[in-house]
Amino acid sequence: MTHQRSLQKSNSRSGKILLIFPETFEKNLSPPLGISIIAACLRDAGYEVELWDQTVEHRKKINWGDYFLVGMNLLCANFNNGVELAKRIREGNSNVFIMAGGPFSDTCAQEVLESGVFDAIVHGEGEYTFVRLAKAVKGKKAFHNIKGLSFYKQGKIKRTDDPPLIKDLDKLPFPAYDLLPVDKYPEASVIASRGCPFSCIFCTRGPAESKKRRCLSPARAVEWIALLREKYHFKHIRMVDSTFTVDQKWAEEICDLIIKNNLRVHWSCQTRIDCINTGLLEKMKKAGCNKIIFGIESGNDKILTLMEKGFTKNNVRAFAKMFKAADAPSVTANFIIGHSWDTRETIRETFDFAKELNNNFGFEYRLFLLVPFPGTELWNNPEKYGIKIGTDWKHFCKTSFFGNPLGVEAVYSTNNLSSGELTEIYHQLQNPVFSLMMKYGRPTLLAVYQIQRLLDRKLPKRKKRC
Numbered sequence: 001m002t003h004q005r006s007l008q009k010s011n012s013r014s015g016k017i018l019l020i021f022p023e024t025f026e027k028n029l030s031p032p033l034g035i036s037i038i039a040a041c042l043r044d045a046g047y048e049v050e051l052w053d054q055t056v057e058h059r060k061k062i063n064w065g066d067y068f069l070v071g072m073n074l075l076c077a078n079f080n081n082g083v084e085l086a087k088r089i090r091e092g093n094s095n096v097f098i099m100a101g102g103p104f105s106d107t108c109a110q111e112v113l114e115s116g117v118f119d120a121i122v123h124g125e126g127e128y129t130f131v132r133l134a135k136a137v138k139g140k141k142a143f144h145n146i147k148g149l150s151f152y153k154q155g156k157i158k159r160t161d162d163p164p165l166i167k168d169l170d171k172l173p174f175p176a177y178d179l180l181p182v183d184k185y186p187e188a189s190v191i192a193s194r195g196c197p198f199s200c201i202f203c204t205r206g207p208a209e210s211k212k213r214r215c216l217s218p219a220r221a222v223e224w225i226a227l228l229r230e231k232y233h234f235k236h237i238r239m240v241d242s243t244f245t246v247d248q249k250w251a252e253e254i255c256d257l258i259i260k261n262n263l264r265v266h267w268s269c270q271t272r273i274d275c276i277n278t279g280l281l282e283k284m285k286k287a288g289c290n291k292i293i294f295g296i297e298s299g300n301d302k303i304l305t306l307m308e309k310g311f312t313k314n315n316v317r318a319f320a321k322m323f324k325a326a327d328a329p330s331v332t333a334n335f336i337i338g339h340s341w342d343t344r345e346t347i348r349e350t351f352d353f354a355k356e357l358n359n360n361f362g363f364e365y366r367l368f369l370l371v372p373f374p375g376t377e378l379w380n381n382p383e384k385y386g387i388k389i390g391t392d393w394k395h396f397c398k399t400s401f402f403g404n405p406l407g408v409e410a411v412y413s414t415n416n417l418s419s420g421e422l423t424e425i426y427h428q429l430q431n432p433v434f435s436l437m438m439k440y441g442r443p444t445l446l447a448v449y450q451i452q453r454l455l456d457r458k459l460p461k462r463k464k465r466c
């Protein structure tokens with residue numbers, strides 16, 4: 001039925017557009033970039049726009065009749081909430097045109113459209129596509145030739161050609177921060193480049209990303225950081241580029257400009273151990289970088305090769321030595337457990353490697369449970385990798401040490417480990433007692449674990465994060 005509604009919708013008397021980040025199990029730590037950059041583009045094109053980040057403003061008084069167009073950012077984690085919200089919006093305004101974009105919509109357009117509440121999906125980068133679509137919907141014109149969309153046509157889902165990647169990122173406006181309650185976020189994020197040329201099989205990159213990397217000019221990137229520091233008074237900025245230092249000269253220029261402009265900001269970023277050198281590490285620290293996150297992923301060389309990571313444990317050790325000799329920001333090493341080829345033994349190797357880096361080089365480490373997100377090489381070829389993937393979207397989200405680990409469940413099983421076993425191992429890893437279990441064996445440590453739980457009950461409860 002959705003497909004028959006589309007063109008009559010713009011009869012709505014209203015003239016505003018609302019972009020929403022539907023609620024998930026945790027709050028956004030920083031203003032969501034995707035919808036707020038699109039909002040700025042729409043405003044530049046003359047539309048009246050509002051933003052609602054439901055993760056930080058649970059309830060908001062909204063008169064649905066005011067909008068002719070609503071757009072939502074959908075992740076696996078908020079797809080179900082997005083559908084429920086879209087149903088409520090329709091009850092309040094049956095003429096409204098409802099769109100979705102973001103990682104889940106981009107990779108699972110069929111599922112989103114089959115929910116029956118969305119009129120169209122935007123694939124990839126949404127900035128220019130959404131402005132074109134708004135124009136068509138407002139003017140009651142056909143939108144079926146606009147590139148980068150999926151929608152129902154004559155009962156079938158049609159996907160139009162992909163638009164070209166945005167060439168000049170400097171031409172995009174900065175996010176419309178003034179439309180968000182910025183004081184509700186502890187930090188802000190900046191994306192100075194889009195894309196990553198590497199091929200790790202578990203990685204989705206993100207809808208605005210591809211193998212081809214595009215960068216803001218260093219001057220524009222630093223102007224963005226200065227805006228957040230000086231106008232919005234954020235003290236910490238997370239650079240959310242997939243791999244910040246692929247182009248080391250470019251990264252160094254950004255650092256030079258931060259230093260030259262005396263921005264006095266703390267920032268973090270993520271990159272790879274093979275995309276960095278001593279000079280850059282030291283320059284980053286001088287420019288206020290206080291943490292670099294590296295994806296190390298496994299403590300087993302064979303698995304590193306099979307996942308196409310492109311480096312070995314010895315490469316990591318060599319990097320760690322370089323890091324130790326330099327005046328560098330602190331390092332967090334991310335590991336994933338539950339790769340297709342993981343066994344209890346290789347997970348032990350991963351855990352031991354994390355400890356080795358911690359003991360010898362002071363790296364913090366975090367262990368994530370793998371999630372084969374839609375759009376990854378793993379998701380596209382489960383048989384090839386010997387995994388069976390479930391589709392309970394609410395478990396395609398809680399992956400990690402971020403937030404509350406309770407409720408995290410493996411959404412897949414491998415040839416070696418069932419989803420139950422993976423979940424169990426993950427939860428054991430959340431507890432320091434697990435390290436002893438690795439050393440002394442399961443039965444002894446399960447006993448220690450039970451004793452610890454009994455002791456825990458006598459201690460005051462830990463505060464929940466969200």
Ligand code: B12
Binds near residue numbers: 024030073126397
């Ligand atoms: C920064 C970031 C975070 C930050 C901040 C998020 C925030 N909003 O403030 C933190 C650390 C908090 C975070 C948390 C999580 N994240 Co996160 N995050 C990212 C990251 C690295 C960058 C997002 C970003 O800002 N991109 C830049 C902007 C410009 O791109 P964009 O958001 O994709 O938007 C573009 C398009 O998608 C599209 N678009 C987006 N929305 C809309 C809406 C409409 C209407 C339209 C038309 C178009 C459109 O147009 C935009 C502009 O081009 C991405 C990976 C990536 N590179 O994208 C992962 C990513 C989005 N996160 C992911 C996940 C899983 C999570 C967590 C669930 C992790 C966890 N805790 O277990 C949580 C959930 C967050 C929540 N609120 O519950 C996954 C989502 C995968 C999926 N299919 O669902 C991603 C893709 C990374 C991955 N693992 O593959 N995240």
Ligand code: SF4
Binds near residue numbers: 196197198205295
């Ligand atoms: S995991 Fe990191 S290095 Fe690998 S493809 Fe994704 S963004 Fe690039």
